[in-house]
Amino acid sequence: MIKLIEKSWWKYAGVILVYYTIIAGFLIHAPRLDILNETIRNLFFHVAIWFAMFTLFIISVVYSIKYLMNPKTIFDNMASEFGRTGIVFGLIGVATGSIWARFTWGAWWVNDPKLNSTTVALLIYLAYLVLRASIENEDQKARISAVYNIFAFTAMIPLVFILPRLTDSLHPGNGGNPGFNAYDLDNNLREVFYPAIIGWTLMGIWLASLRIRLKKIKNKIIDYSIGINES
């Protein structure tokens, strides 16, 4: 993964997949469903970006665990920047979901278990950034935030994937609402939905990788200047 960041073929793959998402996403035949009508195409943007966020958080927590086993700066950089990009994707997910909700459910925000619990999960992740910013010692920052990141990830799983499914929810894929099965069965949508997830995930990895590389450069400069001062 760390070596892959320096390569560029997957970036082109990501761009091509997102192009495909835009073209096919607007032009393919969508199932004629009441209320949703054409907004079902949001599936390729709103839902795909949530999935991308989840992938980014997985990468982030893996590197947090790696850091705790072997405290290397690069592991901490990976964890923090993937977490940060994941949060940005999460914010996009909330914003797009809110617009979608306005035109299908009739309100910008409804007190729905899925919506509220994902917001709590995002707030937990935002606290990760606050925590990182509040510790000055680099080693302490890396270690404490790695532990916190594991907590945040394990809190997110029940909040996003389990609790909303135990109750009723307006949001598809939860509770007594079998909505998603109906669209998932539509193979037309699947043909765009899966590439869309991969495309947006790769774009997220690209954004994170740029920041990781910049951090690496920064660390090298710091090491170099320390070397000059010592000699």
Next chain:
Amino acid sequence: MIKKILYMIPAVFVLMLGNLTNAFAQESNVEMADALRADGKIYVVVLVVMIVFTFLTIYLVLTDRQVKKLEKDVKSLGDNK
């Protein structure tokens, strides 16, 4: 046994046909943006979004290149030491 299976085949077909016609009946009742598609104006939307994404991508690639340049500079920095 074989007879039973043979009887079942047309029954399955009839069931499938029933489902299909049902699906079609349901489909045509729901209002979609058919006019937008018939006009071909949907291509305008696709084109606009594609241009937005193209410019963002170009910007991203240029940023990527600058980072690469910096990486090279820093590498030579380490060699001098």
